[in-house]
Each structure stands twice: as structure tokens, then as C-alpha cells.
Amino acid sequence: MRADDHLCEHALHREELLKGHFLHVVRDNVKLPSGKEATREFVLHPGAVMVIALMDDGSVVLERQYRHPLNTVFVEFPAGKRDAGESSGVCAQRELQEETGYVAREWAYAGRLAPAIAYSDETIDIWFARGLTPGPRSLDEGEALDVLTATAQELAIWSRHGSVFDGKTLVGLLWLQNVQSGQWSLDWRCQPEMPSPFQPPADLP
Structure with missing residues (x-):
């Protein structure tokens, strides 16, 4: 069992609500940590x-x-x-x-x-x-x-x-x-490169 399992929800089914020029809105049916079900409506975004x-x-x-x-x-x-x-x-x-x-x-x-x-x-x-x-x-x-x-x-x-x-x-x-x-440092490069693989700092909560 993972440390966050008591917080996580699990998607069961997805319904598309809107697919516009800019916005893509969906509704997920999810299983809550309690075992009950609920819905979550949100916007999908490419980043x-x-x-x-x-x-x-x-x-x-x-x-x-x-x-x-x-x-x-x-x-x-x-x-x-x-x-x-x-x-x-x-x-x-x-x-x-x-x-x-x-x-x-x-x-x-x-x-x-x-x-x-x-x-x-x-x-x-x-x-x-x-x-x-x-x-x-x-x-x-x-x-x-x-x-x-x-x-x-x-x-x-x-x-x-x-x-x-x-x-x-x-x-x-x-x-x-x-x-x-000078509190936070940066790794400067000639081309914009993401850390590979991207990993959040280990000391995050």
C-alpha cells in the first residue's frame, strides 16, 4: 500500500462535455478512498x-x-x-x-x-x-x-x-x-533542455 492511497481517487469512466476551439471539458466518475463514487468535471490542457x-x-x-x-x-x-x-x-x-x-x-x-x-x-x-x-x-x-x-x-x-x-x-x-x-540556483544551457527524467526534489512533503 502506498503512503497516499488513503487520499487518492481512481477514475472509473470519462464523459466528454465540451470540445471547443480552446477548451476541452470532461467529467470523470471516480471511486473515492471511502469506496463511494463521485464526479469530477475539469478542463484538459496540453500544457x-x-x-x-x-x-x-x-x-x-x-x-x-x-x-x-x-x-x-x-x-x-x-x-x-x-x-x-x-x-x-x-x-x-x-x-x-x-x-x-x-x-x-x-x-x-x-x-x-x-x-x-x-x-x-x-x-x-x-x-x-x-x-x-x-x-x-x-x-x-x-x-x-x-x-x-x-x-x-x-x-x-x-x-x-x-x-x-x-x-x-x-x-x-x-x-x-x-x-x-542567490537563494535558488539555475543550470544554464545553450538550448532549453528539461531535466531527464524530470524528478521533483526528494525532500518535498
Whole structure:
């Protein structure tokens, strides 16, 4: 018996509820640890990336982008959904160039976050990039966003006062502060490579 068996649910049957252009929603019938059955409705997601791109002066590349569900323009780190069959590293390179125009000389994989664990299986891989060279952007049709730079201190102030409240960007700020302070280290490489195989730290609870 595994240590977490008393917490885990087991899927019995899956029903597709919605298959749209962007969202894929399913309902699973699951067996609870108690032996009873329940349903779980959630969004399937192919995964995404977020890029913390460092300028030579230590500031970072950010975006201002309108998000329709909240009718708000958000300040965010560059990020995007992985295409079918696309690796996380290739997606990170593509999203940075398409949205900001920057190409990076070095990359470092930082970690992974799950932004909506109650209703989606989405995970976002966090990448750092440095040695940036500017170039033209390649925005998708209908995509509109501004590119800006800010220091970690400025981003922290904006977050503290509530003008930055995108979840992945707040996690990115946590990583940025710890990397720049020397508390957390990164393995920089010429190409964005995932640890192989990906293993969470052994000291996690």
C-alpha cells in the first residue's frame, strides 16, 4: 500500500462535455478512498510555458495583455500553450520570439506550476532566458499586447498593491527574487533542455 492511497481517487469512466476551439471539458466518475463514487468535471490542457527573460541590466521582459474573462489588461511574463507534439523547450523559444521578438543565448529550466488544480490538469513549465537579442515579433492573428521591462523590485511593488495579480506571474516573481538573491540556483544551457527524467526534489512533503 502506498503512503497516499488513503487520499487518492481512481477514475472509473470519462464523459466528454465540451470540445471547443480552446477548451476541452470532461467529467470523470471516480471511486473515492471511502469506496463511494463521485464526479469530477475539469478542463484538459496540453500544457504551457512561462518565460522569465532577463535583460543585461537585471530587469525582466513583461507584457500587457487584455484577458477577456476578467475584462482586464494584465501585466504578465511571456507565456503560451504548447502545440501538439511540441516540447516544452521549443515552446519557450517560440513564445518568447513570437510575443516579444527576443531570442535568448542561454536557457535554464526552473520548475513547474499548476495554476488551477481544482478544475484543470494544466501545468506551466517555468523557463529563464538570458543573453537576449531583440528582433521582430510574430503575433498571432488577433493578438495584441505591449512589451515592457521592469525590475524585480518594481514588479514586487505592483504585486503588493494589487495591480499585478496574475497567478503565474506571481509565482514567476517568487522564482526571480530567489534566483537574483542567490537563494535558488539555475543550470544554464545553450538550448532549453528539461531535466531527464524530470524528478521533483526528494525532500518535498
